[in-house]
Amino acid sequence: MVHRLPPLIVIALSAWASAAPAQNRIDAVAPLAPELASYGSGPVGVRTIHATDKNRPDVLNTKEGGPLARYDRSFTIEVWYPATLAASQTPGGEYKGVVTRDPAVVVTLRGQAVRDAAPRSQEGGYPLVIVSHGYPGNRYLLSHLGENLASKGYVVASIDHQDSTYEDQKAFASTLYNRPHDQLFVLNEMARLGGPVSGMFLSGLIDAARTALVGYSMGGYGVINAVGGGFRPGVETLPTAPPNALLAERTAGHKEYPPLPDGRIKAVIAIAPWGMSLGVWDAHGLKGIQTPLLFVAGSADDVSGYEKGTRAMYEAAIHAERYLLTYVGANHNAGAPIPAPDETWAARSGQGPGFTHYADPVWDTVRMNNILDHFATAFLGLHLRGDASMRAYLEVVPDGRDAVFAVDRDGKPLETHTYWKGFKRRTAAGLRFEHLKAMK
Numbered sequence: 001m002v003h004r005l006p007p008l009i010v011i012a013l014s015a016w017a018s019a020a021p022a023q024n025r026i027d028a029v030a031p032l033a034p035e036l037a038s039y040g041s042g043p044v045g046v047r048t049i050h051a052t053d054k055n056r057p058d059v060l061n062t063k064e065g066g067p068l069a070r071y072d073r074s075f076t077i078e079v080w081y082p083a084t085l086a087a088s089q090t091p092g093g094e095y096k097g098v099v100t101r102d103p104a105v106v107v108t109l110r111g112q113a114v115r116d117a118a119p120r121s122q123e124g125g126y127p128l129v130i131v132s133h134g135y136p137g138n139r140y141l142l143s144h145l146g147e148n149l150a151s152k153g154y155v156v157a158s159i160d161h162q163d164s165t166y167e168d169q170k171a172f173a174s175t176l177y178n179r180p181h182d183q184l185f186v187l188n189e190m191a192r193l194g195g196p197v198s199g200m201f202l203s204g205l206i207d208a209a210r211t212a213l214v215g216y217s218m219g220g221y222g223v224i225n226a227v228g229g230g231f232r233p234g235v236e237t238l239p240t241a242p243p244n245a246l247l248a249e250r251t252a253g254h255k256e257y258p259p260l261p262d263g264r265i266k267a268v269i270a271i272a273p274w275g276m277s278l279g280v281w282d283a284h285g286l287k288g289i290q291t292p293l294l295f296v297a298g299s300a301d302d303v304s305g306y307e308k309g310t311r312a313m314y315e316a317a318i319h320a321e322r323y324l325l326t327y328v329g330a331n332h333n334a335g336a337p338i339p340a341p342d343e344t345w346a347a348r349s350g351q352g353p354g355f356t357h358y359a360d361p362v363w364d365t366v367r368m369n370n371i372l373d374h375f376a377t378a379f380l381g382l383h384l385r386g387d388a389s390m391r392a393y394l395e396v397v398p399d400g401r402d403a404v405f406a407v408d409r410d411g412k413p414l415e416t417h418t419y420w421k422g423f424k425r426r427t428a429a430g431l432r433f434e435h436l437k438a439m440k
Helices: 007-019 143-150 172-193 218-226 246-250 306-316 365-383 388-394
Strands: 044-057 070-084 093-099 106-111 126-132 155-160 206-216 265-271 293-298 322-327 431-436
Touching: 044 143, 044 172, 070 143, 070 172, 106 143, 126 143, 126 172, 126 218, 143 155, 143 365, 155 172, 172 206, 172 218, 172 246, 206 218, 206 365, 218 265, 265 365, 293 306, 293 365, 306 322, 306 431, 322 365, 365 388
Parallel strands: 126 155, 126 206, 206 265, 265 293, 293 322
Antiparallel strands: 044 070, 070 155, 093 106, 322 431
16 A cells, blocks of 8 residues: 655655755664674775576566577676775765666665776685565665675675566566576676686686575575575466466476585575465475575565564574574565665655655664674675684574673673673664574
8 A cells, every 4th residue: 555645745855855965875884783784994896797698488478388488688787896996096986877666766876885996806706695686676775785795805796687677577477487597697607707717807806606695575585496495386386477387497306406506605695585475485395405594584574474484484494504683573674675765755656655665664774774784794704704703793692672781881791791792782672683503
């Protein structure tokens, strides 16, 4: 349901927007942000690249019972990477021409990355993080995370998924089929471009043997399947499923579904992954996952579901070490989307609401972004870098309300101090962070 703003409020917001230039910062770190939300010490570069997967099954042009159509599926990918700035360059830059949830509203985002900055090489390359947006979305939807991780020594590739962006959203069947295929294709393409003879700026910059997948909503749906979470048999008969039972090849136990996931993928972050509450998975299929997982969800998520959705997936993936970060009271937008661009505050069109696509009714978006960036830094630091010191940030009292903040006058923790590492006093309120070990 869309609630329309009273005309006077719309006029006031429009006047405010026209009087003040939009800032649209994706790099805000609030004073109460947890420790690891801060940017790293290294400058960030950003470039836009393009790739094509030739001869992909064409879901939208295949008719039920007819021959399988094929096409060349194209991708635009935003790549953030550790950079070396020239003497004339300073941190900071703009992302121009960014289409929002209302395609009529095009904005400029601002962050820390410098467009086309020279990459900073490192022996052996940097771990790779692949980011996959929701339906619809675009490659900028989680750009706060992309910049943040790149500043800490990761190469981050964020995908525009064809048929699933704000400007080219098409039938859901395409997204259902293509998501895991897109993510695995981009992993292969980034590994190729990072190779020693690619001739690209990424050559020698990527260690694809240390890769993480990050997916939000339909992106989360894709990454779970990509790492061994086979769909429930029968998912190919869902009302929105692609024709000719194409989803069957990604179901648990199917002869074409790989028994082991890609060994280069060492960690997965699944934010509000869609599908469990609608029967896309069952407990048997999720047993196929052995890759460490960080699930992220709002406890009031009415799109992917919480108790029967993300939390049920967390409990069922019994052969993986996994964590669950819960924003208590948050809905589907928990943690992932950037703050709503200023121009969306009053924007309305036939495509639906603007502001509410990014925002949460209860939580501040910058606060949620900071918390996600903090835990993503710890989780990936442990599982991609092998940094054992990151465990202290992940092994906390499960309910933030139960953690005790007790320090002396000099800020030194007392024996009774059990507060979440890296969190300032009172700031774990409204959060839960749980951990389950893999069953042998």
